[in-house]
Amino acid sequence: xxxxxxxxxxxxxxxxxxxxxxxYECVRCRxxxxxxxAHIDHIKSGKLATNEMSNLRALCxxxxxxxxxxxxxxxxAKALRDGIIPANWRELVWEG
Ligand SMILES: [Zn+2]
Numbered sequence: 001x002x003x004x005x006x007x008x009x010x011x012x013x014x015x016x017x018x019x020x021x022x023x024y025e026c027v028r029c030r031x032x033x034x035x036x037x038a039h040i041d042h043i044k045s046g047k048l049a050t051n052e053m054s055n056l057r058a059l060c061x062x063x064x065x066x067x068x069x070x071x072x073x074x075x076x077a078k079a080l081r082d083g084i085i086p087a088n089w090r091e092l093v094w095e096g
Pocket of ligand 1 (some may be wrong): 026049061062
């Protein structure tokens with residue numbers, strides 16, 4: 001997540017535009033995602049993060065959690081509990 005978050009109303013619009021552009025699919029595994037289930041990923045996160053369309057993409061929860069980005073680790077425990085990722089999730093981590 002970038003340091004500066006967009007105001008909620010603006011972010012909702014950005015989110016929808018990203019989903020429309022990406023065809024309401026996870027750009028990695030092509031599973032369908034909806035407005036409520038999609039995760040909007042910041043391709044460059046941390047200091048380099050922007051909320052430009054070019055830095056955003058739609059992911060499913062599983063791909064988002066498994067992305068090799070230390071900032072996502074907070075989601076791992078809950079995803080494990082929810083059965084979104086298997087116990088050997090470390091083998092499934094991806095970069096990009
Ligand atoms: Zn996915």
